[in-house]
Amino acid sequence: MGLKKLAFLVVLFCSIALNAKAQSIGFSLKQHDGANGRTFVFVHDDFTRVPVVEARITVAAYNEINSPSYVVLTDEFGVGEIPRLKDVLKAITVEKEGFQKVSVVGVEQGELSISLKRQPDNRTVVASGNVTGWPKRPNKSWVQVGLVFRSLSAFDLLSFDADSLISPLTDTVDVLGPRQVPSNLVIPPQDVYVFFSSFWIEKPLYRLPLQHSEPVRLAAVQGQVMVEDLMGLSNNNGQVSLEFLNKLKTTRVGLTDALFPTQDFRKDFNADYQVSPYHKVLLTNPPFTSDLIVAAVTDVNGDRETLLPTDIKAGMTLENQNLRTPVLSAPVTSFGKKDVVAIAVAPEGKRITGIIVDQAGKTVQPGPFALVEERQSLNTVSTIDVRAPASGFSTLVFETDYPVWTVFVLPAVGQVSVPTTAVDATVFRYSVSDFHFGAAFNEKSIDGTILLKSLEKFTRASARAVDQ
Structure with a gap:
């Protein structure tokens, strides 16, 4: 195990221990400048905080989320290492059977921590x-x-x-x-x-x-x-x-x-x-x-x-x-x-x-509300376009009876277009949400366990997969 990976694990495990009771937004990100371009992805169970072993990590260009150029499985520590790739801004997707899929769009290089939520118990x-x-x-x-x-x-x-x-x-x-x-x-x-x-x-x-x-x-x-x-x-x-x-x-x-x-x-x-x-x-x-x-x-x-x-x-x-x-x-x-x-x-x-x-x-005096555009059903559009606010991020969530895939979009990528052909046929609805955190938001350093403290405005627009 390399020293950089070891240091990453120590810092990450300490962070998780200190925030064991904190509700994560779904990810944390610490981006670095440098020439090596490597990215470490740590995947853990959102509830138990236990590392998720053999989670599948796929990497794609930010605007080609469904065309991965690199695939790796997490090791016994829940870590997957991504080497330097030609795509500077990447879409990193993590999935594991029994959990809801998560993507983060706009990652350069550094450390990414993903909290996978289990598929809910219907009882x-x-x-x-x-x-x-x-x-x-x-x-x-x-x-x-x-x-x-x-x-x-x-x-x-x-x-x-x-x-x-x-x-x-x-x-x-x-x-x-x-x-x-x-x-x-x-x-x-x-x-x-x-x-x-x-x-x-x-x-x-x-x-x-x-x-x-x-x-x-x-x-x-x-x-x-x-x-x-x-x-x-x-x-x-x-x-x-x-x-x-x-x-x-x-x-x-x-x-x-x-x-x-x-x-x-x-x-x-x-x-x-x-x-x-x-x-x-x-x-x-x-x-x-x-x-x-x-x-x-x-x-x-x-x-x-x-x-x-x-x-x-x-x-x-x-x-x-x-x-x-x-x-x-x-x-x-x-x-x-x-x-x-x-x-x-x-x-x-x-x-x-x-x-x-x-x-x-x-x-x-709460002040003016953020604008939110109406969304159309999946059978009437070819792509779902998402653009994050400058002071926050956006999420695109696909649902059956519960969320099955959440895509986080960071401001650096501008607009992201997700083709509707990539959406599973079982999806019943989808939603696009914007989170505004104010001037202090820094997309290169996001602590998902404390970010909600600074939430100022939010929007959500949803639509069914098929008009009824």
């Missing part, structure tokens, strides 16, 4: 339990309600939809007769007043389906709504609308430790943190007709990996395009970093553009 488990710590309500005209859902990460924002906070399962609650509500809705036992009389209402137990074996933290938001608004929810086939979220006054939030579900389980936890109105958000119009969702989130560890929503409101809706000025609740005590996220979501989620305001204050 689900159901979490259930009680949420405690309810505050005193103003009077019996108000109903205490809560929602339990997965905590978010910056990655989740790319496909954010208010519906993602709502369980696909429903339970029955007696509100002047049996009514269907989302199974992750929680209503503590209470006496409420409506129509000149009082009645008892309760649904203390939440139920939430989760992906088998996927690490997760559960979050809870407690709040209060008027009785008639809760009845309106049950009249809407158990679906939570953006207008319902606008009427929900959040009071407390809570978060579990990390969980690793492998079977149905019960988890009771407390809403430890009081919240109150804090952020006044002055919005600008998004570049397309959309639902405009605004959320106050607490960045628990300051790394954008665990985002706890403390309030969610609609700045505008598809039905009402008048821009509002939401006021969002945030924790009263010092707890993580207070961020504000504004996300515009086009019909069917075909386009998304969002902004993250770091350490937001009492008055928040």
Whole structure:
């Protein structure tokens, strides 16, 4: 083993050990100037951090991703060495059975670390339990309600939809007769007043389906709504609308430790943190007709990996395009970093553009949204063209029921065109996302375990493989 390779392994293993719990964007890159032109590629399991042996690494010119000029398998350390090649800017692709394929386009020479994600386990488990710590309500005209859902990460924002906070399962609650509500809705036992009389209402137990074996933290938001608004929810086939979220006054939030579900389980936890109105958000119009969702989130560890929503409101809706000025609740005590996220979501989620305001204050002006072009179905175009923003990178993701191939595109290559003939016939949809990290972004030195901390804006456009 050469000294350079040995030094590379030592540095890389130390980096992985120090960031063992960090969520990677999918790759890290350290490019070097020099004459030897060699590139070392280290491949590891994104979850276990264990080296992936005999992963297939292919190298091509950046604009000929499916015409490789060099192939190598990773050794017992998960490392593949690429010699100096005639192509200065390279597309490096890594694949291994049981994992999602990854490509990085725009590599010159140096060290590239690839985190391969396993193909997801399609099994689900159901979490259930009680949420405690309810505050005193103003009077019996108000109903205490809560929602339990997965905590978010910056990655989740790319496909954010208010519906993602709502369980696909429903339970029955007696509100002047049996009514269907989302199974992750929680209503503590209470006496409420409506129509000149009082009645008892309760649904203390939440139920939430989760992906088998996927690490997760559960979050809870407690709040209060008027009785008639809760009845309106049950009249809407158990679906939570953006207008319902606008009427929900959040009071407390809570978060579990990390969980690793492998079977149905019960988890009771407390809403430890009081919240109150804090952020006044002055919005600008998004570049397309959309639902405009605004959320106050607490960045628990300051790394954008665990985002706890403390309030969610609609700045505008598809039905009402008048821009509002939401006021969002945030924790009263010092707890993580207070961020504000504004996300515009086009019909069917075909386009998304969002902004993250770091350490937001009492008055928040997210600023203009990044533009995002609409994408066409694969059967109507010959190539998918991708151009990375100057202060970040782009991803092209092909999906079946889950992502099967992610292509990272760096700014140095300009536009990359991926022929649709290269796409597997099983692909159901694809998406192109842009990540903007600001002036400090350096494509020659990317630490994928901490880069999300500096994310400022993001966009996503998706389309089906075939028009339906």
